[in-house]
Amino acid sequence: MSKLSLNLQKQALKEMSQRKPYSKKLAGFEYLVLPKVYKGSTDTELFTEVIKIKPDYDVWDIGTGTGLIALSFKKNGARYVLATDLNPDAVKNAKVNSKLLKLDIDVRRLNLFGTVKNKFDVITFNPPFTNALPKASHDISFWDKDHKTVKSFLKDIQRYLKPSGKAFIAWSSFADTRKLKVIAKKYNIKLKQVGKRKGKRGFVYYVFELVFKL
């Protein structure tokens, strides 16, 4: 993690807390971005393009932010879409966008898996990439001390998938993809790259499918 990317994240978090709600276009949507919510960017868009949805799919987008990934799944025909986030402002934002775009998704405030009992065909998580201590509620957009949230996600994810279900996680070159692979290996998971795109300032974003080893 370079000092440059940490400073850029600090600037972005400051902008998030000071901004007024505004409208943004991305991934074929025009949606609302509220204060203290990750606005959505290359990583978000990549998810909306890479994951293929079938009409009978039950899908869960964890850490939904503005709800954009979840809303794209609904638009692409998923039967049921659960969209969750720990940040209350993100939950509010995803609910607002669900109404605005007339796409019916189930938005809830949950810490990672919370009390969910259902099993899903697809689960996605565009997580905080950086090992830093969050202080404000929206710092968890980027920061996850010792990658605790990512570790919990990889440890328990299989429990929430149907037998043929698939899970996907995003990562970025500024956060060191080798690190994520080391964490995944600990939980007997291999990461299969299914999406890759260069974003602003030359950082590369990835979407990985989780391949569970026996």
Ligand SMILES: C[S@@+](CC[C@H](N)C(=O)[O-])C[C@H]1O[C@@H](n2cnc3c(N)ncnc32)[C@H](O)[C@@H]1O
């Ligand atoms: C990089 S942002 C991605 C937001 C959105 N999915 C997108 O792609 O635009 C990470 C999101 O994960 C959420 N998050 C972080 N830790 C979480 C946790 N323990 N449980 C649920 N959501 C969490 C943050 O609040 C934030 O909205």
